[in-house]
Amino acid sequence: MHAARGWKPNLLVPVRDAATLRGEYRLLRALCHPEGSVKLLGIATRETVEDLSGRIDALAGSLRQAGVFTSDSVIDSTGFETGVVAGMQALGSAFFRPNLLFLDLPDGPAHQAELPSLLLEARRQRVGVIVCAMHHEAGSGREQVVNVWLDLSAQGSSIAEVLTEGNSHLALLLAYRLARAWEAELNIVGTISRAEDEASARAQVDEIRDLARIPATGRTHILVGEIEAVAHLSPQSDFDIIGLRAGDDLAFMNRMVEATRSSCMFTLDSGNENVLA
Missing domain, CATH: 3.40.50.620 (HUPs)
Structure with missing residues (x-):
């Protein structure tokens, strides 16, 4: 990388x-x-x-x-x-x-x-x-695959708005560093509300990869539904990195560890990070 x-x-x-x-x-x-x-x-x-x-x-x-x-x-x-x-x-x-x-x-x-x-x-x-949140059995797994999650449900928003509103600057920065250190695949998993938005969501992820200079060492996965409902459909990873949203709590974090079957990092931006810089 x-x-x-x-x-x-x-x-x-x-x-x-x-x-x-x-x-x-x-x-x-x-x-x-x-x-x-x-x-x-x-x-x-x-x-x-x-x-x-x-x-x-x-x-x-x-x-x-x-x-x-x-x-x-x-x-x-x-x-x-x-x-x-x-x-x-x-x-x-x-x-x-x-x-x-x-x-x-x-x-x-x-x-x-x-x-x-x-x-x-x-x-x-x-x-x-x-x-x-370390998975009680998997730990950091094989250190070969990292998933970072993006909420792409607000189609029509700018890339900057998507990243800021989803608390995703820090999530992407950390995912990049972890994948680089492990020489691992870096998958971007985006969630959308409607299946008809898949093409535009993929285009958004392509733009994010380009602007953030994230090498294409993994795949883009677009899933339709709320993150908790579709987490089991994501590719199996060794770490999932998820930006916290308003209303996310400890119960949500525990459920995501179980749903992804992996260790997770939940992130909260300070406002000083900018993955596009």
Whole structure:
């Protein structure tokens, strides 16, 4: 893949469990090598701060050895949400200011309640968001196929409107980077409301591929219906990347992991990304 990119991901990765981070090591490396960066932020209690500090420092060292610019720190916080917000605010003026907040799909009612306010704070600080949902059995699979989803139901809209309204700038940028790192197929899966719009939707995707300089290493698939209803018809991938829309919630994310039978990244644009630049 030869497309040039001015945008690069500088990830802020909050960590409360180093074991989960180990499972995402290859994904973080693929997204950020060679020109991105990772800031690991351990969120600990007074009782766990020493143990978490050692584990996170070791993981940061492994990422650095793999060629990813990585730094790490641990804060003693009264809660995960409070610690993440404090970290975002403190790093807002840093030289390597994070432009992406990397979150795991939370499980359990207590953790799930934290997500909406974290998304709100990220939007307020104009930081993009990745919510990563690893499939409990497949993991990152064979690392050979990446699907990125586009909502093309608003036929007649400009390409810029389609990408902005669908929160798709970040999804496409990350899909490109992941496919490049894995030397994988990059499929664009578009959803439309009416079968008669298929030809114009394909033309839109062709234009997006051309303007975004995305090599044609995969296929274009146009599916008729809502994303959840047609997800099982998409080509089997190792990762599906989906821009979050208004109304999408944790239940939607969990259902998409099951429907696609793959790990998923759900993205929320900050407004600073532009895949067409």
